[in-house]
Amino acid sequence: MHEDLHGRLAEVPTPEGAAAIETLDPDDWAAFRSLAHQVVDDTLDDMERLRARPVWRPTPPDLQAAFTTAAPREGQGVEQVYREFREAVAPYRMGNDHPRFWGWYMGNGSPVGALAAFLAAAMNSNLGGGNHVANQVEQQVVRWCAEVVGLPEGSSGLLTSGASMANLIGLAVARQVHAPVDVRSAGLRAQPAEMVVYASRETHSCNQRAVELFGLGNRSYRKIEVGADYRLELPALERAIAEDRSAGRTPYCVIGNAGTINTGAVDDLAAIADVCSREGLWFHVDGAIGAMAGLAPRLRPLLRGIERADSVALDLHKWMHVPFEAGVALVRPATDHRLTFTLTPDYLEHTVRGLAGGDVWFSDLGPQLSREFKALKAWMAFKTHGFDLYGRLMQRNVDQAEYLAERVEREPELELMAPVGLNIVCFRAVPAALDERSRDRLNRELLVLLQESGVAVPSYTTLNGRYCLRVAISNHRTRTEDLDLLLDTVLELMPHAASAVAA
8 A cells, every 4th residue: 555655656746837836945956966066076175185274274354254244135046155155164164174183172074974964964854753764873873882882782872962961961860860859850959968979170071060050059069189190089089978978968970081181081980980889879981082992902991990880971073083063972771861851742742653653762861852863974984984993093093192292202392291191192382491480371372373373283271280282183184294293383483482472
C-alpha cells in the first residue's frame, strides 16, 4: 500500500496557467546551482591556500559601518549578497582555521566537516526527538565518544553547543541525584543544607557559572588549590570535604580536569574517583580539552580514572576539529540523566509508531527542544578519517608543544611559565633590564603586535600573578617550522614592544 502511495506523490499535477506562489526557493534553479558550485570552489580554494593569508586581520572601519545599516525590506539577490560576503566577511575571519592559530583552545574544522555542515543544514532536521534517522546518527556518535572515554555500554548522552552546556548537564544530573530533596519537585528552598561542588582553581569558569545558574551561589563552589604542576591537590580536597561536612553542608560533586584551560594539566582522575567513591560523591570530568586524548596510545595513561566518572563533558570542536558547535555530555546512569530533564506535554507525547516514535528523544536529556543536526559533522568526519588518525594528530601536537617549550628554555630572554600540560605552552618575555611590572606590560604589547602582524595568534593568561603568552597547539595543520616562525617573530618584535611600553 505504502509503495503505491509513494509512487503517486510525484504525479501530483500543476494546473495549467496556475500563478506562481512565493517561496524561498530560487526562481531560477539553474542559475542558483551555478552560484552554489562557485561557492564550493571558492571555499575550497580558501582552505587550500590558508598559509597564503594572514592568520588574523582587523576589520576596516569602513566595512564595520556596513554592518550598522537598517534591516533590508526588499531582497537584493543572492549573487549580490555573496559578493558582499567575499569582500566584507570572508577576509576578516577569526583565523582559527589557519595553521598558526593557537589562541584560547579552538579546533580548525576540516573540509569534510564543512561539507557535512552543509548537508545537515540542507536536511534541516530537528533533533529534539521523533522517529528519523538523524537521531540514530547522534546516538551512534554518542556511543563512539563513550567508548573512547571508557564509559560502559548503555551510558547516556547527547550533543550540545559545547562543553559549557555539557558541563551544565552533567552537574545538573549530579545535583538531582545527590540533593537531599527532589529538586525538580520541591526546589532549592526545600533543601535542608547548602550543597557544595569542588574543583581546582584551574577549572574552567563555565562550571562555576553552572553552579550559579542552579541558584546555589558561587559560595557553594569550592576552588581547591593546585600544586606546582597545576593539578588539583588531593589533601586540600579531602580537607575541604571534611570541613564542609563538619559545618553541616552537603558535598555532592567533585570536578576533575582532563586538561585545564590555562596549562592543559590533567588532574589525578583515578585518585579523585577514589575520593568520590569513598565519600559518596558524584565524579564529573571536564574533558573539553583532553577527554578524547586516549586515542593517542602514549597519552592514554594520563587519563586513567576517567572511565570511572559519573559524567563527562567534552568538545568535539576542539581537538577533534568538528566545525562549531559540537560538544558532548556523557552520563553513566542513563535513568538519572533522563529523569533530570524529561518533561513531556501532550503535544510531544511519544508513540510506538509513526513519526512521534523512536527510542530516544533528546529533549528528555537536556534543556533544548529545538536542536540542529550537529552529529552529522562528527559522524562523517570520524568515518572518513578514522579515530586512529585523530590519535596520531594529537600526539604530534603534544610533541610540538614539547619542542616549543625546549626552544623557549634555550632563549635567555624568554621564560617557560608552567610545565607543558598536554599541548599548551605558557611563556613570557623577560628582558633583564625590566622589572616585573614592566615585563607584564611588555608581554601585553608583544601579544597584540604578534596578532596584528598576522604571523601567528596565541592568546594569554596569568600564572602566579604574571601575564604570559599561551600557545594552545591543537591544530592539525601546524608544522614544526610554524613554531620556529612564532619564536623568531617574538624575538624580533620584543624591541618594538619595549619601545611602545617605554613611550
